[in-house]
Amino acid sequence: MPFPLPLEALVGKPLMYLIFGLIGFGFGFVLEISGFGNSKKLAAQFYFKDMTVLKVMFTAIIVAMVLIFTMVGLGVLDFNQVWVNPTYLWPGIVGGLIMGVGFVIGGFCPGTSLVAASTFKVDGVFFVLGGLFGIFLFGETEQYFDTWWNSSYYGRLTIMDWLGLSTGVVVVAVVLMALFMFWAGEKLEHRFGGVDQKRAPKWRYAGAGVLLAAAVGVLLIGQPTTESKWQRVATVKDAALVNREVQIHPGELLASLGDDALRVVVLDVRPESEYNLFHIQGAQNAPLDQLPSFIPELHAKQAANTVFVTVGNDEEAATNAWKLLTAESVPNVYILEGGINNWLATFEAEGSEIQATPTPMPGNDTLKYVFASALGDRYAAAAPSPHEWELEYTPKIKLQIQRDKSGGGCG
Amino acid sequence: MTAQVSAPAPAQTKGSALKAFFFHRPERKYINAYLGGALLGLVLFTSFFLTGNGLGASGGLNRIIVYFQDMVAPEHVDRVAYLLKLAGGEKNALDDWIVPMIFGTLIGGFVAGWWFGRLKVVTNKGPQISVRTRWALAFVGGGIMGYGARMARGCTSGQALSGGAVLSVGSWAFMFAVFAGAYALAYFVRKLWN
Numbered sequence: 174m175p176f177p178l179p180l181e182a183l184v185g186k187p188l189m190y191l192i193f194g195l196i197g198f199g200f201g202f203v204l205e206i207s208g209f210g211n212s213k214k215l216a217a218q219f220y221f222k223d224m225t226v227l228k229v230m231f232t233a234i235i236v237a238m239v240l241i242f243t244m245v246g247l248g249v250l251d252f253n254q255v256w257v258n259p260t261y262l263w264p265g266i267v268g269g270l271i272m273g274v275g276f277v278i279g280g281f282c283p284g285t286s287l288v289a290a291s292t293f294k295v296d297g298v299f300f301v302l303g304g305l306f307g308i309f310l311f312g313e314t315e316q317y318f319d320t321w322w323n324s325s326y327y328g329r330l331t332i333m334d335w336l337g338l339s340t341g342v343v344v345v346a347v348v349l350m351a352l353f354m355f356w357a358g359e360k361l362e363h364r365f366g367g368v369d370q371k372r373a374p375k376w377r378y379a380g381a382g383v384l385l386a387a388a389v390g391v392l393l394i395g396q397p398t399t400e401s402k403w404q405r406v407a408t409v410k411d412a413a414l415v416n417r418e419v420q421i422h423p424g425e426l427l428a429s430l431g432d433d434a435l436r437v438v439v440l441d442v443r444p445e446s447e448y449n450l451f452h453i454q455g456a457q458n459a460p461l462d463q464l465p466s467f468i469p470e471l472h473a474k475q476a477a478n479t480v481f482v483t484v485g486n487d488e489e490a491a492t493n494a495w496k497l498l499t500a501e502s503v504p505n506v507y508i509l510e511g512g513i514n515n516w517l518a519t520f521e522a523e524g525s526e527i528q529a530t531p532t533p534m535p536g537n538d539t540l541k542y543v544f545a546s547a548l549g550d551r552y553a554a555a556a557p558s559p560h561e562w563e564l565e566y567t568p569k570i571k572l573q574i575q576r577d578k579s580g581g582g583c584g
Numbered sequence: 585m586t587a588q589v590s591a592p593a594p595a596q597t598k599g600s601a602l603k604a605f606f607f608h609r610p611e612r613k614y615i616n617a618y619l620g621g622a623l624l625g626l627v628l629f630t631s632f633f634l635t636g637n638g639l640g641a642s643g644g645l646n647r648i649i650v651y652f653q654d655m656v657a658p659e660h661v662d663r664v665a666y667l668l669k670l671a672g673g674e675k676n677a678l679d680d681w682i683v684p685m686i687f688g689t690l691i692g693g694f695v696a697g698w699w700f701g702r703l704k705v706v707t708n709k710g711p712q713i714s715v716r717t718r719w720a721l722a723f724v725g726g727g728i729m730g731y732g733a734r735m736a737r738g739c740t741s742g743q744a745l746s747g748g749a750v751l752s753v754g755s756w757a758f759m760f761a762v763f764a765g766a767y768a769l770a771y772f773v774r775k776l777w778n
Binding site: 176177178180189190191192193194195196197198199200201202203204205206207208210211212213214216217218219220224225228229230231232233234235236237238240241244250252254255256257258259260261262264265266267268269270271272273274275276277278279280281282283284285286287288289290291292293294295296297299300301302303304305306307308309310311312313315316319322327329330331332333334335340343344347355373374377380 | 614615616617618620621622623624625626627628629630631632633634635636637638639641642645646648649650653664665666667681682683684685686687688689690691692693694695696697698700702703704705706707708709710715718719720721722723724725726727728729730731732733734735736737738739740741742743744745746747748749750751752753754755756757758759760761762763764765766767768769770773774776777778
């Protein structure tokens with residue numbers, strides 16, 4: 174899955190910024206030729222006289238959406254690496270309402286005002302100046318409602334996840350909804366703006382047909398499963414497993430947990446009952462069968478220095494978890510070598526409360542210790558002091574450069 | 585804002601020749617809205633396909649503001665958590681993809697306006713208000729818009745277009761909120777535009 178490209182690693186920062194500049198050029202160019210540099214044309218939207226805003230916006234959204242999910246379906250584009258704006262529901266809605274007010278008073282939105290200003294529309298220049306002032310004001314006042322601004326957070330939530338529908342169904346539904354809105358918009362334009370729709374180009378029907386057909390195509394090809402994603406990377410990644418490049422020594426995990434330059438997220442993939450008996454301090458319980466539901470969160474808002482370490486009793490479940498996360502392109506995932514059993518052995522946890530079980534269960538990946546009670550991480554061995562343990566190991570954690578992933582607005 | 589242009593000029597630089605070069609091209613009509621939308625969709629798709637990011641505008645303006653704040657009052661920036669994230673310590677607020685993107689947007693808009701003869705020093709307004717009123721309202725509207733855009737973590741481009749295309753729940757809620765806010769107020773400010 175080569176796309177999106179790891180641009181910074183591939184061409185370096187200056188060229189990467191040039192590419193973003195060119196995309197911006199296309200953006201500004203298209204906004205201008207669509208008439209978005211003209212506040213009267215934009216404001217006419219809100220009096221049903223000229224529905225250009227609606228038409229341009231929703232055409233752009235459905236065209237891009239259909240293309241994106243076709244490419245994802247064909248396995249060319251990795252959706253996990255596509256930025257999906259995280260949902261902060263109420264700040265988004267209230268901010269949106271405020272923006273609507275600003276839109277109808279000022280006649281622009283930020284992107285269109287840039288185009289207006291660059292074509293010397295004086296009202297556009299005033300709008301940009303006002304916008305800069307509003308942005309400045311937000312930066313200065315955000316601290317007074319910081320808690321609310323970070324509330325109602327749902328992470329990387331797509332409509333598919335929310336409604337539990339397949340991507341294809343949602344894509345088709347959105348295209349149908351947009352086509353309905355275009356139809357209604359044209360009726361309103363005719364009623365309030367006196368626009369003669371008979372003179373509108375006939376090719377728009379063909380365009381609508383093509384888009385709907387493409388959306389049905391997305392539905393038919395479906396979206397890649399974790400299994401098929403793993404198959405694409407299996408040869409390379411299996412080698413890493415066999416050569417033990419990703420299994421880190423308990424000593425390295427301990428050192429990394431105390432390393433300020435790293436943000437280590439320990440994912441304990443064992444069942445909750447075993448997690449409750451004992452787990453490494455700070456570990457998050459993510460039972461293997463529930464792990465897929467954690468993936469959007471692992472992709473959203475993770476700092477570039479985040480390292481994930483999967484932990485099982487031995488290595489089997491942890492390796493399966495590693496495969497799953499790797500297939501879903503979560504970066505910097507490692508496995509705790511030997512799992513909890515090895516951890517307890519390494520840090521000599523045996524004592525009055527933790528004992529090696531006299532009758533180990535047969536087979537792999539079972540807990541080889543018995544615990545006096547389910548103390549979780551309140552056992553000393555859950556958080557050994559890094560200063561007390563001089564352990565020898567080969568360091569394996571290498572931070573991959575993460576792609577510069579952030580939202581347009583979130584900047 | 586005067587009509588001065590700092591773009592590379594042709595060799596014979598007589599003021600009037602320059603003026604003719606930039607301002608006297610025949611004015612063309614805007615293209616069909618669906619065609620414009622389809623082209624915009626292609627740009628948006630290209631952005632996601634190559635870079636994994638969508639489009640944006642307000643985020644870039646935000647970084648420019650914070651950059652100047654960091655120049656004038658770096659201690660202040662380091663003390664406010666929201667600003668710290670963008671320009672704290674050694675960080676350069678301009679070192680982000682969104683900044684070249686908005687400069688590209690400005691240039692793209694300028695080139696299109698020039699090519700199609702729409703480079704004009706003009707104030708677009710409704711017939712019932714004066715030019716000065718329009719300027720004041722543009723500034724006020726821009727201020728409200730800028731504040732709301734940061735609150736919503738993105739504007740029409742960064743949230744509605746980009747998040748809409750990848751089917752983010754928050755972006756769709758946001759988009760309907762923008763239209764709701766605008767339509768709710770539109771009737772009361774109809775004198776501004778009609």
